[in-house]
Amino acid sequence: MSGFAVEMRDVVKTFQTPEGGFVNAVDHVDMQIKNGEFFSLLGSSGCGKTTSLRMMAGFEWPTQGEVYIEGEPQGHKPPFQRPVNTVFQSYALFQHMNVYQNVAFGLEMEKTPKNEIDKRVGKALEMVKLNGMEKRSPKQLSGGQQQRVALARALVKLPSVLLLDEPLGALDLKLRKEMQLELKSLQREVGITFVFVTHDQEEALTMSDRIAVMSHGKVMQVGAPVEIYERPNCKFVADFIGDSNFLEGEVRSCDGENTISFVPRLGMEIHGMSQSKFSPGDKIVISIRPEKMRLSEQPALSQNCLEVKVTNSAYIGSDTRLEVLAKDVKLKVWEQNHISTLDPRAYHQGEQKAWLSIFPDNALVLPAE
């Protein structure tokens, strides 16, 4: 027993391309998903997240490696023999059945007694707030309601793991936000492990206990939302999640976390923080989030302080988004508008000279790609 809800060990999935070549949609992936966790697979299209999910569901079988569910190797088991259920992106509701029949389908397949089916379907529909709609056809439901039916249909089977393949993709933004919170609280309520595939980073950050960021069939980083955002382990993750400025350089010295690097384009040394050990001379890239820098009229720090010229500014309500030039390096800087005033001097304007301070903790030193 591995003690994980789902575990992928060195899983590879190879597909044939129409040109006759081969491509690894999933490329040597190791992943451990804990019991009761809300786990997201995040990445852009073609990164292997859906293929990974489909291998957990049993719609695809690994070319190499093994998928374990509740410690059991799944091998080539068909979907109907796995303790998982899937919520499909297209919902995949049976149009020839009404809401009740759709939700009851999975229980009928298990030969559950009629009165228990009644009870459990009722409970499942109540959980997704669809009671009273039993007799409706899926065609008579809105997108959000169809989504709930699909959810109830999968949850009514009480799976060990619920697999969700971009389930909110077809909903409009407002409904999407509502469903995000609802799904999250539903997951807490039922305590089932959720594996959630999405390409929307905000969605993943909002809902997940942990996120696996994927790219080109590989897992780049696994961690809690705060780790993924605040401590990305590579340039890809720092770039994919949120916005960031990147400065290329070379390590001068590395003492534990404190790393001093020389950035040729700025012609100066930047004090930063690293998670891995670097040696002097290593090529690195420094990632600095635009909201984690300060502009001031006078130099505010003895180190990591750059003289800049504001070249562009956009007031967007909560923030002012500035573009500044340090030597010939363009940087994005977001200032929070924390006082309410109409006085234009409170906001930085174009062509203004200023000093930009970067706290070493906010300058993350990552290996160059």
Place this chain on the structure above:
Amino acid sequence: MLRKFRESKSLQGTLLVAPTLLFMVGLLIIPLLLTTIISFGRRNADGGVIYTFTLDNYLRLGGFSTSCENGASACFDPLYVNILLRSLSLAFETTILVILLAYPLSYFIARAPSKHRNTFLFMVLVPLWTNFVIRVYAWMMILRTQGVLNGVLGSIAGLLHIPFTPLEMLYTPGAVLVGMVYEFLPFMILPIYTSLEKIDNSLYEAAADLGADAFRTFFRVTLPLSLPGVVAGTILVFIPVMGTFIVSDILGGRQVILVGNLIQRQFLDARDPTFGSAASLILMVMTLVVTYFYTRKFGFGEEIIVA
């Protein structure tokens, strides 16, 4: 004038419908009315029509006969009733056989890799490039006593040293059934294929995910969702099979007379257009009644055309 036309939706509609409407009135409604009138008439000595009102033709179709063997003035002659019943049962048999043959093939094509599907559909349609009558004649070549099938069977028997007498297959109800099934198979395959092809793959996956094996997925998901195709195909096959006379004429000879042959012979050989008209109307009514009850239960399969 032009402006009025541009603004008037009803005028536009009328003009769009007009060609078809004229065609239908001229070639369907008026002939149908004439047929009805003639069916109540009486035949004269040289095959013309005496316009009057008599139910003689319908009584004759119903089995009422005045030429009786034992000298009675009226008796029951089942000849025409049998022809009507035979036509009806053959149409049912053909439709059912066609469904049983077309469904697995359509399923196979619909589930084949998409790059092969068009090739398969093309192969289904190829026979339709040859004339209907010629295809029936081809079956005559296959089924007759000195034909292809007996030849093959004879060679096999010869190889196995079994005595073989050629089978009498042509001019039997079985030959007519085979011909009918062959002729109308594509009209069932296409609508069933269309409805199967429209079923999203995620529905099969959802069924499997929820615990259904292949067998239960088929009966609970695939079959119900493809029923509109079966319904549309049934209408496309049943109605023409009820009326066609070429297949039974060529493959059934004098042994298998269907209502289509009856009508044809009344007009061309027996020269009794009044009786032929009555038989035509009865055929139409029978077909309409069956189709009416069928479509009331199952619909027209319009989903495959609309959605």
